[in-house]
Amino acid sequence: MLKLFGSRQKEERPINGSGDSNFLIDLTDVVKAYQTPVGDFIALDGVDLKMDHSEFVSVVGKSGSGKSTLINMITGIDRPTSGTVFIDNTAVHTLREGPMAEWRGRTIGVIFQFFQLLPMLSCVENIMLPMDFCNMYTSKERQERALHLLEQVDMAEHAFKLPSEVSGGQQQRVAIARALANDPPLLAADEPTGNLDSKTADAIFELFQELVDNGKTIVMVTHDNELASRMTRTITIADGKIVDEVKR
């Protein structure tokens, strides 16, 4: 069903950066400190994390423990204060803003808790937007591909509606399709089901499961221990440190 997702083989990707790791994700001694009026706040405190292709990893922890910061390190949305971050052999911590955006657009599909679809673009246009920014595919291919992705997430009939015209669960499906737009090897999701009812959340989770089965790697922050227990690995974070790691 999801053959399109794996259409671009990992071997075809050029190897960027100086890292020469077998891991898709390779974080070494990552520290992130935020300056606040009452002194530095250490969000991440010497985190080491390695992840293989086709893993489905959950990051759990209490509010403020550093889960989102960890995801932001992986997606390049935030930079480490010290330490190194290699994603697919790219030294993410060294990228400047512009190359970073383009790299992210091609390498990582980001999924947000509040879906974050652009309100004035239809569902299919929202999916075409990352292809446009990263100059992927021809203009004609973009629409075909976007429609196909919508089909995969069971949203084909809503393709030309605006986000405001579909439900929250449906918006998240569109957001997932958007994350897949440039066929990235890695998806990063920050509480993607946090804003959905449990039935819808379950459906989204199943969609993720299918993606992993088809070769994608997914890192997902979640509050839901039940969901976490269904993934290949669960990392627990507290006070900026990985305090527990369960592999299944």
Place this chain on the structure above:
Amino acid sequence: MIRPRWRKVLRDLLGNKVRTMLVVFSIGIGVFAIGMIVGTQILLDEDLSLVYSETNPAHAVFYPDSFDQDLVDNIERIDGVKEAQGRSGFSMSLQKGEDEWVNLNFVALDDFEAQRIHTINYVSGEWPPPERTIIIEQASLPFTNAEVGDTITVRASDDRLYELEIVGLAHDIWTEPVQFTQSPNGFISLETMEWLGFGSELDELHIVAEGNELTRDDITEISTVVENKIEKSGRTNYFTWIPEPGEHPAQEIITPLLAILGALGVLALLASAFLVINIINGLLAQHTQQIGIMKAIGARRNQIVLMYLVSVVIFGILSLIIAIPLGGLAAYAFTSYLAGLINFELLGFRIPIQVIIIQVAVAMLTPVLAAFIPVVRGTTITVREALSEHGLGKGQFGSNFLDRLVNWISATVLRLSRPMRISLRNTVRRKARLILTLITLTLGGAIFIGVLSVQASLLGTLDDALSYFAYDVDINFSQEHRIETIQREALKVPGVVTAESWIGAGARRVLDGEEGEQFFVIGTNAETEVIKPILLEGRWLLPTDTNSVVLNSLVLKEESDIQVGDQIIMKINDRELEWNVVGIVQGVMTGGIGYVNQPFLAKELRFVGKATGVQIVTEQDDAEYTAAVEKRLRDHFQAIGLDISNTSLTTDTRQSIESQFNIIVTLLVVMAILVAFVGGLGLMGTMSINVLERTREIGVMRAVGASDNSILRIVLVEGILVGVISWLFGGLMAYPIGFYLSDLVGTTLLESSLRFIFATNGALGWLIGIILIGTLASILPAWNASQLSVRQTLAYE
């Protein structure tokens, strides 16, 4: 297929139509104003130059003693003179109504078919005019109260009446516009002139010099040769006029006027640029999250920058849709109006390509330049920052001195109600936005008050000029009479308080053998009651003075080295004589004048005790009274056999000058209103952004019990407050702007500075205006704010 990113840009523009219209209109107004002014300049230049050059305008006009065709033929043989032609000009009184007479200016030509210079062109009826008939200049016809085919009555200085049939119409672009002079123009043959008692000789000599692209200097050179030739024939040349080559005389006034209007147009554009900055800043603030998302899914910053810059370019393009046609129409209408004043027909409606190019460039560049920095700054935000922005209120309040001051004043000093305090504090929350809005509104207000100050200054200066020369009636006789007789007889007429005769002549200063610009020397009495000079330096004339002269400040504009106590040489009627400069007086709207004692000048000019005119001061100075006295004077002088050639009433002069001033002021006010309008749009934009940005806050206020009315009031008061603050600054700035504009208008149009009067009424009027603008600009946003439900506002993203 349009790329998705451009679809987003287009939908953003369509999605907020009010904002789009606001920006489009405000850019459009600036571009419209510039199009109108540049268009007018070009249309006028092209059409007037063409129409004017077709009449083969003279390079120089000489006013010598009367002459015949032989002199013309001799002049034409001068090397460097291409063509020469003579005509005669004089004026008589035309009966307009039962008891209403106006001056009718005649031009008499030898041969209407053989005109070569300054041609008068056939329009309709008979051509050339047979003896004892007249052809009227087409624009003058309404001023004669007659039609073609009617017979008009003209009166000679000896009160004899003549009847002339109007046989046709002609067009003469060269004569002074009848709207300004109120004196119609007509054309007759030399035979008719002789019949009217003005002889058959010519008294105006027009020449066209040899060569192309002649400069003023070239023409001055050949003019000197012509002047010598005239003098050699035994005639005096009283005056030589060299118009700006190739330029209609009216252009001298219109060009600086358009430059001033153009400057105001640029200010309107500047005001709209500030509005663009504010709106783009507001738009970016609203789009923070979207910018973050776009970056998260792979957009590089320069791609986003380009998206927003393209949207401002689209604003520009949309504004052109309004600005090009409206600017073109306005330019045509304005040019037609000016053409009507100058007395020519435009060649037809068109929008010159240069105007379109300028408008396109301005409409594209202005918003891009204005938006560039906001866009570059607004897109620096990182994905993390963009996504983590939430909660109440942007625009920190309370963190600096100004905030705390406003807080203290509103709560402790003024003890304002809580909603009022919110209004006051909201006003200063977004300081950069407030400043830009204030600049726009202040500019509008300052220009508005400044322009009204120009009007006040023009009228004030006119008052000065007219009370400077305090006479109410000016009478000119057809020949010299004894001053004693004139004055004695004038005083016999009831209503006459003072009668004074001046004598005058043209003068030039001679310095190191070089003659300067011509000015006028007036011989008056030291104890004159008619001239009330404003003394700047030194003293006024004493009865015992002989070769003493008091110069006005306008003489000093040309001869800036002269100081009180200097000895200067003045050439009057070809006689050079040394004079002592004893005083300097203010010059008001007259050109350069030197005042000297009458007996001494009369002796020098060899006409002792005689004058050709008299200035009368009447008991009352209203129009009706002075007109009645003028009629009595006319009757009286007629009865005793003194022929009057013409009379003029100061009230008429004032009216005619005021109507010219009003044309200028109206144009300035129109531009000021445009600037004020952009200011109003700016305020509206700011208030909309403020309300939009505070939607969540409004919801919170609502949730804790604020009524529709208090929300409405909070927004309205903020809008009005911004207006009133701008009024304070605008009033202050209006002074220098008004002063500078007055000076500019004075020096370019009247060749003298104006006495600056600050338009206090204008300032008060603007206060009312700005309160209205503030109300109108914030009523829509305020209404929208009051209509939001709690659920909507808190859900607002």
